[in-house]
Amino acid sequence: MDKTREYKKLQDEKVENYKQTVYSIVSMIEDRDAYTGDHSQRVAGYSILIAMAMGFSDSDNQRLYQAAILHDLGKITTPDSILLNPGKLNSLEYKLIQEHVIESHNLLKKIPMFNDLAEIVLEHHERHDGMGYPHGKKGDEILPLARIMIVADAFDAMTTNRVYKGRKSLEEALHEIKTLSGKQFHPDVVDNAIEVLKNIELQNDTSQLPITELEKERFSYFFKDVISSTYNKNYLDIILTRNSFNQEYCCIHIIYLHNFSSYNNRYGWSKGDKLLREFADILKENNPDSLIFRVHGDDFILLDKQQIKLNTNLISSLDLLNKAKISVSFRHHNLNEEKIENMNAMDRHLLSPIAEMQIED
DSSP: OHHHHHHHHHHHHHHHHHHHHHHHHHHHHHHHSGGGTTHHHHHHHHHHHHHHHTTOOHHHHHHHHHHHHHTTGGGGGSOHHHHTOOSOOOHHHHHHHHHHHHHHHHHHHTSGGGGGGHHHHHTTTOOTTSOOSSSOOOGGGSOHHHHHHHHHHHHHHHTSBOSSSOOOOHHHHHHHHHHTBTTTBOHHHHHHHHHHHTTOOOOTTOBSSOOSHHHHHHHHHTTBOTTTSSBOHHHHHHHHHHHHHHOOOOEEEEEEEESHHHHHHHHOHHHHHHHHHHHHHHHHHHOTTSEEEEETTTEEEEEESSOOOOOHHHHHTOHHHHTTTOEEEEEEEETTTSOOOSHHHHHHHHTSOGGGOOOOO
């Protein structure tokens, strides 16, 4: 009898250790993707609140909680170039990241203790109207526990600061969920979700945006200009979009280099690249607090959190430019007075005729 209890104890410990190993892998995935930290824990918490309100059994609640914790396990197979890219994904990249649902399912099917969670996880991106993935299931074809996770997962996405848009308030998120009842979400789940989630307190630090210097460097890694080591226009698009809802930056300086194409034609691209790199280094040295971008080949943009006066005389008198017979002009925009919410709006200013430019003193 003692041996039987000892054996059962060892087996229970083995199972628990195995569970903790898998949960640790999930935690590692979320640490790898710095922009969705603790997402699975929040989805699990929201899921249980909804399931309890709907009267599911303790056994079902436990299964749902575990499924929610593990629902993004398949992202371990997602390439870093996609998972860690905080920008907008193209259609192929979006299809690749959708594969995490299939991978999560396949991984869980191979683990006996999680085998019964695989189908729930497989369906957490389906939609009530059949427009979801991976199989386009609709209505009651979707497993009851998966219907709950679909709402919980979307609710967390809505209430987290995203790269291209700010988080919704609790009221805004619940309103959107109600609006999508019968479309993206099952009506019964929506009714219960609105009731139980209306009194929760959202975490203020749920953000897809980088906070630490290391996270910022990882974030910007995808947007470095390889020639000048400044940032590129894709990163400027992200910053301007973010700025439209958090008003972090208020000052834009544009620096136009003229006749640069002629310099390239005379001396070749390699010398042209060298000149751009040296010019960018001068800008960085003299403007250490600015975000600096190279756009359209030979234009530079400085973005600041305070209104600053650019040293235009220093730039105009640079031997580097004068010897190359490159002239320079400038423009300033005050984002407290002008709305430049993305790169398309910025391009309208960048490409406007020089004669219309407001030249700085």
